[in-house]
Amino acid sequence: MKYNYSLRVYFSDTDAGGIVYHARYLDFAEHARTEALRSVFKGSQSQLLSADCAFVVKSINISYEKPGYLDDLLTVETYVKEAKRFSAVFNQIVKREDEVLATLEVKVAAISLEKKRPIMIPEEIIKALSVED
DSSP, X not given: OEEEEEEEOOGGGBOTTSBBOTTHHHHHHHHHHHHHHHHHTTTOSHHHXXXXXXXXXXXXXXXXXXXXXXTOEEEEEEEEEEEOSSEEEEEXXXXXXXXXXXXXXXXXXXXXXXXXXXXXXXXXXXXXXXOOO
């Protein structure tokens, strides 16, 4: 699965110098993963929730390469690196045109919403995440 998400940098995303605050990249990536999942599940994540399955972030590795600035138009490229029985790994690249601003590797685990415990990801979800575009 590959997905591109575009966004504009707003004043609330920046520090006093107009540079994107480092923690905002986590929000940008979260929004991009959410929209990527929407694209896989035809506009709704309800399919995941109805299967009593939710993804929670287990770990994030982020590397900041260049600063983003107020009013920049950014793209977050999201790829599923791997989808296994209990977890998935997303690679995400935040870009301004062809410049890489940040790269992230996000590992998510599947949990039961009801029991709040790890569960196996349903096979149809693994297949949907593993589809190459």
